[in-house]
Every structure is written in structure tokens, then in C-alpha cells.
Amino acid sequence: VRVHQKGNVHYQRYQRGVPEKPVEIIDSSEKTGTVVRFKPDAEIFEALDFSFDILSTRLRELAFLNKGIRIMITDTRMPTEKKHDFLFKGGVAEFVQYLNRTKTAIHNPPIYFEAERDEVIMEIALEYNDGYNENMFSFVNNINTREGGTHLVGFKSALTRTLNDFAKKSKFSKKMDENLTGDDVREGLTAVVSVKVPNPQFEGQTKGKLGNSEVKGIVESQVNESLNSFFEQNPKVVEAIVEKSLMASKARQAARRAREMTRRKSFLESTGLPGKLADCSERDPSKTEIYIVEGDSAGGSAKQGRNREFQAILALWGKMLNVEKARLDKVLSNDKLQPIISALGASAGVEFNPEKLRYHKIIIMADADVDGSHIRTLLLTFMYRYMTAAIEQGYVYIAMPPLYKMWAGKDIRYAFTDAERDATMAEMRQIHQNINIQRYKGLGEMNPDQLWETTMNPETRSLMRIQMQDAVEAEEIFSCLMGEHVAPRRQFIEENALMVENLDV
Structure with missing residues (x-):
């Protein structure tokens, strides 16, 4: 720690919070202020990697909250230095x-x-x-x-x-x-x-x-x-x-009025809705999960492949509403979102009550292509806007179906990324001469057993939990990507295009 005060630089070094020796004057200075340099202790901190984006977001926030104070952040870990300079007089x-x-x-x-x-x-x-x-x-x-x-x-x-x-x-x-x-x-x-x-x-x-x-x-x-x-x-x-x-x-x-209509004609009793719920037998929400599946074909495979004891399936199809551009009355009366609201059992908007959720794992399962990504984004936008507490409490997940199936005889393996495919193929070539490979274009291409083994079996599947680390940043991203204005969306794409790992064109 270096403190610039009264014409001098006062210095003291600490080890795990304990001063190594008394404060000493090491130089003269006309400045005022404090400089702190620290290195995290691997025996205390589990993660030693600092996120430039997370730190930048927080420092930007502090600069807004303390007008006139200039805050700079520089990342020198990479060959190309990254830097932000925040100063907000307003x-x-x-x-x-x-x-x-x-x-x-x-x-x-x-x-x-x-x-x-x-x-x-x-x-x-x-x-x-x-x-x-x-x-x-x-x-x-x-x-x-x-x-x-x-x-x-x-x-x-x-x-x-x-x-x-x-x-x-x-x-x-x-x-x-x-x-x-x-x-x-x-x-x-x-x-x-x-x-x-x-x-x-x-x-x-x-x-x-x-x-x-x-x-x-x-x-x-x-x-x-x-x-x-x-x-x-x-x-x-x-x-x-x-x-x-x-x-x-x-x-x-x-x-x-729309809510009252929905209550009078409950989703589980109606017949003309686009999605059908195949419920599970378990009634304890902490032990149950619901897969929200896009597409009738995938929904059918999921219903056949699931564990009926604790896994429910809700199949949806058709064009999903972008709730970023719609009022609550339109959301509640939308025939694509009504089944979700009714199946989850916790209402939506200001009336949403996470304690009434019928499932504590809400898993969005869509194809691993552009259309599937769009469906996931629309559903996440809906949950962020009208079921925020479900995300905050860790109930919302994304299913991770494999992109590739590789097999040689009875040796069948799956890969979730291109890099994983290449590594798996290299490993299989050491054992087999002829290897078949299939790229899944959609969930409907998998039979019920494959869907269970790769995407639904708790012992073998991969799930991505949706987390909201920073509410301000989450609001900014959803408004930018799903809102009316094109210019901010174009700017976001231009700034983040090189970070894309999986591009489907």
C-alpha cells in the first residue's frame, strides 16, 4: 500500500492482512491518494482469474454513482491491451x-x-x-x-x-x-x-x-x-x-380478465392449446423437472425417452412471441406462452411466485442450430421479464444436446463441439479403421433412447444453468438484442463477432 500524503509517499506491505513491518516513507510526492497492489492467495481464493468484463461493468457502475470521479481499468494479460476509462459528470x-x-x-x-x-x-x-x-x-x-x-x-x-x-x-x-x-x-x-x-x-x-x-x-x-x-x-x-x-x-x-379466463379454463383441462403437457408422477417440486421442447417430433421422442417418475415434457411449436415488444395482457393471452405459464403453475409478471413452481428444474431443450438458438432466446427473454425469480433462484437450465454422433460397430460416441468431435475422432482412429459420423440437424433425428442417453439422463447429460450475475448488464443485453432499435444491436454484433465459437450459417 502506498499513500501519497503531506508531501511524502508512505509505504507498508502486508502478508495475509498482517503488516510485515511498520509504515515507512519511501519517497516525496505532491500528489494525494492511495495506491493498492495485491496478488490473490491461491490457498484462500478458489478462482484466481479476473474477468475484465465483470470488473469493467462494476467500475462503470461506480463511476456513474460517484459523478466526476475518473476510474480506469487496464488488462495487460493479453498481447493486445484492453482498457476502459470511465468518467461521468452527470x-x-x-x-x-x-x-x-x-x-x-x-x-x-x-x-x-x-x-x-x-x-x-x-x-x-x-x-x-x-x-x-x-x-x-x-x-x-x-x-x-x-x-x-x-x-x-x-x-x-x-x-x-x-x-x-x-x-x-x-x-x-x-x-x-x-x-x-x-x-x-x-x-x-x-x-x-x-x-x-x-x-x-x-x-x-x-x-x-x-x-x-x-x-x-x-x-x-x-x-x-x-x-x-x-x-x-x-x-x-x-x-x-x-x-x-x-x-x-x-x-x-x-x-x-385474461388471467381470470385462464383460471376458469385451466390448461390441463383444455384441448385446443398448441402444447400438451406430459406430466410426471412425482409431486415434490425439488425432485421434478420439466423439459420445454420445441417441435412436435422432438416432443414425441422426449415423451417416450423420459423417466416418467420425475420428468415432465411440454412440447411447443409455431412462432414464439418476443415479449420485449409486448404488454402483459398480450403475453398472458398468447397461445404459445399460456401453456408454459399454466404448466409451471406460478403465474407470471408481478404475480409470479417461485414458491408455487411445480418443477425446480425448468429445462429449455431446442435444436443446436440457428432456429433452436432463436427459440431459446425468446423463451429466456420471457422468463427474464416475467419469471425473473426463477432465474435468480437457479431453476432455469438449457439442455445441451450433442452436435455429432460417431460410431464404429457397437462403439458409439457423441460430441458437443467441433473440438470435441476432432478429439474423439482421433481417439477412435487408433482403434477402428472405418468410422461413421453424423451431424444432428435437430432433436427429432434422435430416437428416444439416444435422446435419453445424451440429453435427458441425469447421469450422463450436460445442463447449462442460467445465472444472472449483474442485473444492470442483463437488462442492457436483453434490451439491446431483443428491443426495437437496430443500431445498438448492430454495434453489439460488431463488437462481439470475433468471440463467436459456434456459427451456423
């Missing part, structure tokens, strides 16, 4: 614009305010876009509170009450059948709520939730005051937000 307002850059804002710039009350420092920014998803990120002392907390509750309460008050005074008041709900006023909202709290108390399983009860009232009072002041001075902005919220209210009421 703070969380610029953060919101960054998050919304793949969307169309209905007002610009973002609503922004900062204040201090009772030793709580608040910096808040919000901006509405023409989409249907709510994207809110909250922080306490630069820590991402993924589970929210009292600061977020205070913000939401003030926003809902303030917009209801303005709606009742607006030209749209006659269109209000009922009060706007929190979900109504947060449709299409991107917001960042950052607070600095002297003695934060964190709760929740991962300590990602602020528990200080006094913070709710402080934030709520400040947000109410600041929003009222802003809306009084910007009537056109509040009119646009209220109009969007009223449209969301109408859609919510339509979605409620």
Missing part, C-alpha cells in the same frame, strides 16, 4: 440515459434531483420510455441492493401518490376507472435510486435489502416534494407520463 442521470440508450424516451432529459435530509444523501434519476418493462436499480453506499429495501419502497410510494394526484387534476381524469397502481405508473420506467446512509442495516438472504425503517419516510418525503416541483414546472412531461400510465392501467385490467 451521475445517476447519465446512468439512466445509458440504461435507456436502446429505447425511445418519452421525455428528455431524465428527471433528476439530489438532496440531503437527516444525514441521508439522496441522488435519484428517472426517465420513461415507450416500452413496457420496469427497470429500477437501487444502491446504498454504492452497494447494489438487488432486493430493494426501505429506500426503494419510499421512492415507489411517492411516485405512485404524486402521479395519481396529477392524474386526477389532468385532462385525463375522466378516463380513470380506478386509481393508478404502482405497476401502472412504473411501466416503461427506468430509474436509479442511490442513497448514502450513515449506519445501514442490510437484510435478506444475500444482505441485499436495506432495512432502516427511517429511510423510507425520508426518501418518500423528498421524492414527493421534488416530483411535485418538477411536474408543476413541466406539465407536458407529467401529461405524457400520466397518459402512458393510464394505457398501462387499461392493459392491466385486460390482463386481469
Whole structure:
């Protein structure tokens, strides 16, 4: 550790947290600041490899949350040096614009305010876009509170009450059948709520939730005051937000009617739906799994090859809805998604309850080609938007069917990548002269026994668990790749094209 202070450089070296010798002055300096160099201990840390992308994402986040502070990251491990330089003078307002850059804002710039009350420092920014998803990120002392907390509750309460008050005074008041709900006023909202709290108390399983009860009232009072002041001075902005919220209210009421219709006519009793559920006999969710299979042929093979005791099969076909471009009422009434919602048994959207899931392994099984990748992406988008907790709690998986089958007589082997194929072929050539090879174009080409052995047997299969390490980055990627705007998608492809390992053209 080197500390530049009072004209000198103070130095001290530590080994496992213990100083090797007292602090010493090693040089003179006119700078101020601290330089820390460290090397991870292999006996303490399991993984010693640092991810440049993960670190960059976190440092970018810190630069947004601390406006005016410059943060640089350089990776010198590769022949070509990688470097990012982050400096955001706009703070969380610029953060919101960054998050919304793949969307169309209905007002610009973002609503922004900062204040201090009772030793709580608040910096808040919000901006509405023409989409249907709510994207809110909250922080306490630069820590991402993924589970929210009292600061977020205070913000939401003030926003809902303030917009209801303005709606009742607006030209749209006659269109209000009922009060706007929190979900109504947060449709299409991107917001960042950052607070600095002297003695934060964190709760929740991962300590990602602020528990200080006094913070709710402080934030709520400040947000109410600041929003009222802003809306009084910007009537056109509040009119646009209220109009969007009223449209969301109408859609919510339509979605409620769709849910009631679905409940009256349950999926398991209906006959005209495109996907049919072949359920398992086990009823303990922790022991069961459901394969969501694309295609009638593959669905038939999966039903024959599965273990009926704990494996359920839901076959789907036809064009899947891109939920990134659809409201909740359209999602709930969609004939491709209804079977999934009903089969999983935990509803969707704000009503989604992971405790009601009928299966604790939700496995998406699609062909290993472009069409299969598209189906997987659409299903993952749906689950990210409307069943987020299922991903967060580790219930969502991707099946990994093999790409190749190689055989010589009774010696049959499978490969999941081109590299694995080459290695397996080289190994088999040492034993056999004539080797047959088949590239699977789809799951339907496998018979039930092959599908079981390669893709469904817990003893031999490979599954990829879907994880969400960073909510901000996940939001950015889904909005970019599945949203309306082409330019950000093209930029993403250009920047990541050389990283593609499996290309099917």
C-alpha cells in the first residue's frame, strides 16, 4: 500500500492482512491518494482469474454513482491491451440515459434531483420510455441492493401518490376507472435510486435489502416534494407520463380478465392449446423437472425417452412471441406462452411466485442450430421479464444436446463441439479403421433412447444453468438484442463477432 500524503509517499506491505513491518516513507510526492497492489492467495481464493468484463461493468457502475470521479481499468494479460476509462459528470442521470440508450424516451432529459435530509444523501434519476418493462436499480453506499429495501419502497410510494394526484387534476381524469397502481405508473420506467446512509442495516438472504425503517419516510418525503416541483414546472412531461400510465392501467385490467379466463379454463383441462403437457408422477417440486421442447417430433421422442417418475415434457411449436415488444395482457393471452405459464403453475409478471413452481428444474431443450438458438432466446427473454425469480433462484437450465454422433460397430460416441468431435475422432482412429459420423440437424433425428442417453439422463447429460450475475448488464443485453432499435444491436454484433465459437450459417 502506498499513500501519497503531506508531501511524502508512505509505504507498508502486508502478508495475509498482517503488516510485515511498520509504515515507512519511501519517497516525496505532491500528489494525494492511495495506491493498492495485491496478488490473490491461491490457498484462500478458489478462482484466481479476473474477468475484465465483470470488473469493467462494476467500475462503470461506480463511476456513474460517484459523478466526476475518473476510474480506469487496464488488462495487460493479453498481447493486445484492453482498457476502459470511465468518467461521468452527470451521475445517476447519465446512468439512466445509458440504461435507456436502446429505447425511445418519452421525455428528455431524465428527471433528476439530489438532496440531503437527516444525514441521508439522496441522488435519484428517472426517465420513461415507450416500452413496457420496469427497470429500477437501487444502491446504498454504492452497494447494489438487488432486493430493494426501505429506500426503494419510499421512492415507489411517492411516485405512485404524486402521479395519481396529477392524474386526477389532468385532462385525463375522466378516463380513470380506478386509481393508478404502482405497476401502472412504473411501466416503461427506468430509474436509479442511490442513497448514502450513515449506519445501514442490510437484510435478506444475500444482505441485499436495506432495512432502516427511517429511510423510507425520508426518501418518500423528498421524492414527493421534488416530483411535485418538477411536474408543476413541466406539465407536458407529467401529461405524457400520466397518459402512458393510464394505457398501462387499461392493459392491466385486460390482463386481469385474461388471467381470470385462464383460471376458469385451466390448461390441463383444455384441448385446443398448441402444447400438451406430459406430466410426471412425482409431486415434490425439488425432485421434478420439466423439459420445454420445441417441435412436435422432438416432443414425441422426449415423451417416450423420459423417466416418467420425475420428468415432465411440454412440447411447443409455431412462432414464439418476443415479449420485449409486448404488454402483459398480450403475453398472458398468447397461445404459445399460456401453456408454459399454466404448466409451471406460478403465474407470471408481478404475480409470479417461485414458491408455487411445480418443477425446480425448468429445462429449455431446442435444436443446436440457428432456429433452436432463436427459440431459446425468446423463451429466456420471457422468463427474464416475467419469471425473473426463477432465474435468480437457479431453476432455469438449457439442455445441451450433442452436435455429432460417431460410431464404429457397437462403439458409439457423441460430441458437443467441433473440438470435441476432432478429439474423439482421433481417439477412435487408433482403434477402428472405418468410422461413421453424423451431424444432428435437430432433436427429432434422435430416437428416444439416444435422446435419453445424451440429453435427458441425469447421469450422463450436460445442463447449462442460467445465472444472472449483474442485473444492470442483463437488462442492457436483453434490451439491446431483443428491443426495437437496430443500431445498438448492430454495434453489439460488431463488437462481439470475433468471440463467436459456434456459427451456423
